[in-house]
Amino acid sequence: NAGVTQTPKFRVLKTGQSMTLLCAQDMNHEYMYWYRQDPGMGLRLIHYSVGEGTTAKGEVPDGYNVSRLKKQNFLLGLESAAPSQTSVYFCASSFLGGNTDTQYFGPGTRLTVL
């Protein structure tokens, strides 16, 4: 099993450009999450999904949109990139989404917005 994969690994954007980050998992997990990691701030939840066709806002959702059209995929979109969105983005998934569940993380996407 590949686990959780993310595409692309690196990306550089100019302010105002748009892009989509793809997360895919092959573990048949119901729950998926998008986090951003910034120096000295740990990881913060952007959006999450509790199943195919559902999405919900996390702690820092502004400037991002998500979609979960297929159970195995969770897409994160930036409609108009800003320098404040320069970060490392991690996708994660878990089986049941309970507060005892382990989350499995992808390798991350490093995004720079100029």
Place this chain on the structure above:
Amino acid sequence: GDSVTQMEGPVTLSEEAFLTINCTYTATGYPSLFWYVQYPGEGLQLLLKATKADDKGSNKGFEATYRKETTSFHLEKGSVQVSDSAVYFCALSDNAGGTSYGKLTFGQGTILTVHP
């Protein structure tokens, strides 16, 4: 709201030294507590967890005990190795007010470097 505070880093140790990384939390419900580790260039992976007070999580020689009275979950290892060099994150998942959907609140991370 929920929060997690970790000791300031970075931490630099010699091989075989004793490691402690402090973690304290605030939560409104009955959280589960986790330590995740991030090796260079990789995503996070679960190191250990504890789901109720006085539980001890352990893995790969690392241990942490869920202390409700001090709201702490300190990570310890008796003898570190160079291969333990990584970033360590303390996290919680709280079910206050109903299901948490597994959402994690992370500390800021502690960079550990172990020298031979």
